[in-house]
Structures are given as C-alpha cells and as structure tokens.
C-alpha cells in the first residue's frame with residue numbers, strides 16, 4: 110500500500126470516526142440541532158471521500174454497497190489487520206505516516 | 210444485518226515484535242472486560258430495551274466494540290507475527306503457542322478462555338445499564354494497566370485511544386440510564402434510609 114493511498118485512507122478514517130462520535134452523541138441528544146447539522150455535514154464529506162477512494166483503490170465495503178471493477182477487487186490485500194500505522198522510521202513494516 | 214468495512218476504526222500502531230506485550234494485551238480480546246465481552250453484552254441486551262433511544266445506544270456501541278475487538282486483534286497479530294519460537298518461549302507465551310501457534314484466540318492474559326459467564330443480559334433495562342456502566346469502567350481500568358505494562362510507543366498510543374472510547378461509552382450509558390429512569394418515572398437514590 111502506497112503512502113498516498115494510506116494518507117487518503119486515514120483522512121477517510123478520521124471523517125468516519127467523527128461520524129461515529131456524533132452518532133453516539135445524537136443517540137442520547139436527538140434534539141441537538143447543532144450536532145445534527147455537524148453529523149449531516151460529516152456524512153457529505155465522508156461520502157465524497159469514500160467515492161473518490163473507492164474509485165481509485167476499490168471497494169471498502171461489500172455485499173452490494175460498492176461496485177467492483179474487473180477482476181473482483183474485494184479479495185485484494187492488504188486486509189485491515191495487515192496495515193501498521195506505526196511512524197517510527199526504523200520500522201520496516203511501518204513508515205506509513207513518515208513525513209518526507 | 211452488518212456490513213464489513215475493510216479498514217480499522219483507528220490507525221493501529223505497532224512498533225515492535227513483542228510477544229510479551231501481546232500476551233497481556235490479548236486480555237482485551239478474550240478476557241472478562243475485553244471487547245468480545247463488551248460487544249456481545251450490548252448487542253444481546255438491545256432486544257429487550259424499552260425505547261428507541263436505549264436500543265440505538267446498545268446497537269451502536271455494541272457495533273463499535275466489534276471494531277475495537279478488531280483493533281486489539283491487530284495489535285496482538287502484529288506484535289507476534291515476526292516472533293521466533295525462541296522469542297515466544299522467552300515471553301512465556303509458549304503455552305499459548307502450543308495450543309494456537311500465533312492464531313488469535315479468545316483468552317485472557319493467563320490463557321483462560323472466554324466464557325459467556327462474563328456477561329449478563331437481565332431483561333431489566335436499569336439493571337443492564339448499571340452492568341454496562343461498570344463494564345466500561347473495568348475496560349478503562351484494564352487499558353490503564355496495559356498502558357503501564359506497554360513498552361511499545363505505538364501500542365501505548367493505540368491503547369490510550371481505546372481507553373478514551375470507554376470513557377465516551379460510559380458517558381453515553383450514563384445518559385441512557387437517566388433516560389430510563391425518566392421513562393419509568395422513577396426517582397433514584399443512591400443511599401439507603403436509616
């Protein structure tokens with residue numbers, strides 16, 4: 110996985126995390142208009158990022174939520190547990206957030 | 210229905226090959242206060258919650274816990290995948306290795322397998338919510354002990370993020386408990402009259 114791809118993926122992960130956090134908050138504060146507005150804005154940004162990422166690198170979800178080009182892309186590696194986001198320069202497996 | 214997303218909820222960081230650390234971190238995979246127990250507890254309690262709000266909270270936090278289970282598994286997997294048998298022996302992980310090689314299995318730090326007896330689903334929403342508040346605090350405490358035991362900066366950072374999620378879940382469950390008291394029109398006193 111190339112650095113640019115990982116960078117895009119982390120951006121997307123951050124956006125989805127924002128959505129998760131707002132989602133849980135809204136579950137117990139359903140009438141908070143400001144939070145709802147933030148949630149909906151996050152959804153828009155997340156959708157845009159997902160669309161761009163998946164068009165370039167293939168589907169992030171299966172079971173009909175995202176199309177695949179040929180050949181079936183879902184089986185492509187790495188799987189999530191095979192990505193290490195350690196940024197220590199001397200770790201060969203990592204280097205993903207390495208600033209160059 | 211659940212849909213899998215081919216990414217972690219948080220960018221897990223592992224900077225060392227470290228079976229000794231893996232041996233204790235695995236308790237958050239299959240131990241009494243770990244993420245398997247958390248996710249299954251909330252997801253099974255949700256069926257008998259009385260309101261849309263309480264069902265949503267258990268559904269959503271239970272689902273997030275599944276993502277945490279995957280993060281803990283990612284830590285253990287990466288801490289051990291390049292370890293030699295010699296490293297495994299030196300770390301005292303040889304008993305685990307004999308049964309599972311480096312595969313992921315649901316045990317605590319001492320190799321005790323996961324059991325459904327770790328969790329409860331009482332059918333009394335207020336009792337269940339109290340259990341969940343305690344579960345979040347126990348998970349938070351476990352992450353703090355693991356942070357003390359960690360000598361891997363990446364793993365420490367990841368554990369600190371997981372710890373924070375327990376604090377947020379505790380907050381949401383506390384609000385849900387208040388909501389349940391309102392729903393049942395109950396006063397709640399935390400002291401006994403004399």
Ligand SMILES: [Fe+2]
Nearest residue numbers: 247374375378
């Ligand atoms: Fe939690």
